[in-house]
Amino acid sequence: MNTNPKNSILKTENLNIGYPGKKSGVLIAENLNIEINPAELVAVIGINGIGKSTLLRTLSGVQPALSGKIRIDGKELEKLDALSQASLISLVLTGQPVSKNLSVFELVALGRQPYTNWIGRLTKKDLRQIKKALSLVDIENLEQQKCYELSDGQMQKALIARALTQDTPLVILDEPTTHLDLYHKAYVLKLLKKLTQKTNKAIVFASHEINLALQLCDKIILMQKDKLISGSPKDLVRFDELEKVFPPDLIFFDKQSASFKIKT
Amino acid sequence: MRQLNRHTELNTRFALKVLAPTKNSDIYILNSIANLLFKNNYILVLSLLLLCVGLLTLVNLASGSVNIPVKDVIASLSNFEVSKDTWRYIVLEYRLPKAITAIITGSGLAVSGLLMQTLFRNPLAGPYVLGLSSGASLGVAIVYMGAGIFGGTFAALLLSKWSVVIASSLGSLLVLLAVMIASLKLRDTMAILIIGLMFASLTAAVVSVLSYFSPATDLQQYIFWSFGSLGNLSWEEVLVLSLFWILGIILSIACIKNLNSLLLGEQYAKSLGVSIQSNRFLVIIATSLLAGSITAFAGPIAFVGLAVPHLIRQVIPTNNHSILIPAVILGGAVLMLLCDIAAQIPGTEYTLPINAITSIIGAPVVIWLLVRKRRFLF
Numbered sequence: 001m002n003t004n005p006k007n008s009i010l011k012t013e014n015l016n017i018g019y020p021g022k023k024s025g026v027l028i029a030e031n032l033n034i035e036i037n038p039a040e041l042v043a044v045i046g047i048n049g050i051g052k053s054t055l056l057r058t059l060s061g062v063q064p065a066l067s068g069k070i071r072i073d074g075k076e077l078e079k080l081d082a083l084s085q086a087s088l089i090s091l092v093l094t095g096q097p098v099s100k101n102l103s104v105f106e107l108v109a110l111g112r113q114p115y116t117n118w119i120g121r122l123t124k125k126d127l128r129q130i131k132k133a134l135s136l137v138d139i140e141n142l143e144q145q146k147c148y149e150l151s152d153g154q155m156q157k158a159l160i161a162r163a164l165t166q167d168t169p170l171v172i173l174d175e176p177t178t179h180l181d182l183y184h185k186a187y188v189l190k191l192l193k194k195l196t197q198k199t200n201k202a203i204v205f206a207s208h209e210i211n212l213a214l215q216l217c218d219k220i221i222l223m224q225k226d227k228l229i230s231g232s233p234k235d236l237v238r239f240d241e242l243e244k245v246f247p248p249d250l251i252f253f254d255k256q257s258a259s260f261k262i263k264t
Numbered sequence: 265m266r267q268l269n270r271h272t273e274l275n276t277r278f279a280l281k282v283l284a285p286t287k288n289s290d291i292y293i294l295n296s297i298a299n300l301l302f303k304n305n306y307i308l309v310l311s312l313l314l315l316c317v318g319l320l321t322l323v324n325l326a327s328g329s330v331n332i333p334v335k336d337v338i339a340s341l342s343n344f345e346v347s348k349d350t351w352r353y354i355v356l357e358y359r360l361p362k363a364i365t366a367i368i369t370g371s372g373l374a375v376s377g378l379l380m381q382t383l384f385r386n387p388l389a390g391p392y393v394l395g396l397s398s399g400a401s402l403g404v405a406i407v408y409m410g411a412g413i414f415g416g417t418f419a420a421l422l423l424s425k426w427s428v429v430i431a432s433s434l435g436s437l438l439v440l441l442a443v444m445i446a447s448l449k450l451r452d453t454m455a456i457l458i459i460g461l462m463f464a465s466l467t468a469a470v471v472s473v474l475s476y477f478s479p480a481t482d483l484q485q486y487i488f489w490s491f492g493s494l495g496n497l498s499w500e501e502v503l504v505l506s507l508f509w510i511l512g513i514i515l516s517i518a519c520i521k522n523l524n525s526l527l528l529g530e531q532y533a534k535s536l537g538v539s540i541q542s543n544r545f546l547v548i549i550a551t552s553l554l555a556g557s558i559t560a561f562a563g564p565i566a567f568v569g570l571a572v573p574h575l576i577r578q579v580i581p582t583n584n585h586s587i588l589i590p591a592v593i594l595g596g597a598v599l600m601l602l603c604d605i606a607a608q609i610p611g612t613e614y615t616l617p618i619n620a621i622t623s624i625i626g627a628p629v630v631i632w633l634l635v636r637k638r639r640f641l642f
Binding site for chain 1: 385517518520521524525527528529531532534535536537538539577581582583584586642
């Protein structure tokens, strides 16, 4: 993790995202310039269908960018092979058909795959990383549990531990708080905050939990129609940017409490 | 008295520490002990299965239309004096190739079933979802029934010894190529499953048309092929089959790591550096080598490929392919040897069709295990 310009983990230059088509394709958002530094917790926020998932998929290399550049840790994402990408970016996804017949240990151990030999043998270093991730997420006691025995919250923690085991400077999570109750939503986000401080990783997640994100994140990427704004929660509140996220007919942003309220 | 008290106190303290670990380090120690036991458990099950394969092979060699004592079976295998010379001949020239075919068939189909179930993330997938057996059956149907329809020198050419094997391979290969071309165009792995099923219906339809116009004797020959048979292979055929088997197994072992990451779903696998397309390609090739060659030599043997992975998952509760693959190899061999013993009604000359026996023995076992455990592990 060195030799990168200005130490940024992720930097995009004039990035256009969307789906390539036969004639013109579908442009979801254009001219995005994002910069994320080590140890930053970043939330991507926007209304349904604005392109949060497309942005995250493009940043994680799952989907090619229409144009523009993405640099991860100073390296151009497009030019890296799959294995090098795997050592830079790890993912936590929701709604994936993860086999529930795996034990938590086996699940977390799969994070070491980019580093293991052809048959996937775990070395002592791999085992150390796995133990470390389990203890960071505080699920050592679940190690031998099967995934079908876990609650939604525990499963989410196991998936986060798996991403940590992959030992990448950037972790991307797609809506890590869906299916969770308010307590566990706060718990997971607090955990992510703790992880950025303890591991120096940059963590980016898409979420609808604006109120929680405003309290916890170092930076928020607001996706609005036709533009994208990023900044610290304080700045976004100060410059009245949050009001523009949603249509104005139902809810409004209350500056006093820094949260959304229903119009009466 | 005082000393005794002190002793019991120490004991209680020790017991408390073991029973109620309070510190993380204690939990770790307990966990690693459990870990060790589990690992040994896998090895234990694997060695038990291996032992079963050995024993069943001996029983398989001993039983048949003539019962040969196990002592003489071992003698004929190890070049010692055998009570009757014909027994040595029967064991070496007839029963040994059949037993080896049973082992190869069972293990090969079980591995390809496992590969397909993981690739498609579908518990109903088996070795034939790619349409291999339907392709093979079309090829064989053309040989048996087409010979009558086209007649003449063509028929003579078709009915030579290797013709069924070649026709079956060509049929599988043709369907496989079609599926492969489709798979290169498709981004969604599931769609391959549907395409395989479509090819199966298509070829089944052509086979029905052929059978509609065929004389009863030709039709009977085809039906007999579709029952499957382990006992018709000469040593040289067994050799060719085992070469394909070895290739297929090596490829499957090479896929273990990628298959394990596929357990997380394709997106996660991709983020771990797995190339989905080339892994899909490798798995399909491995399955076709195994299932295609087995179908060519032993006919379309149903059930084993679908059921053995489920049976093994019930016994060994893991989805880790580095354990599952050796386990299904042994489990498949055990099931097939058992079925072959059962198919040969002891003391008589009758052999029941192997294809029926696999389901008659296997299906109740799967049902029983699922009902008993109440949990479907996949």
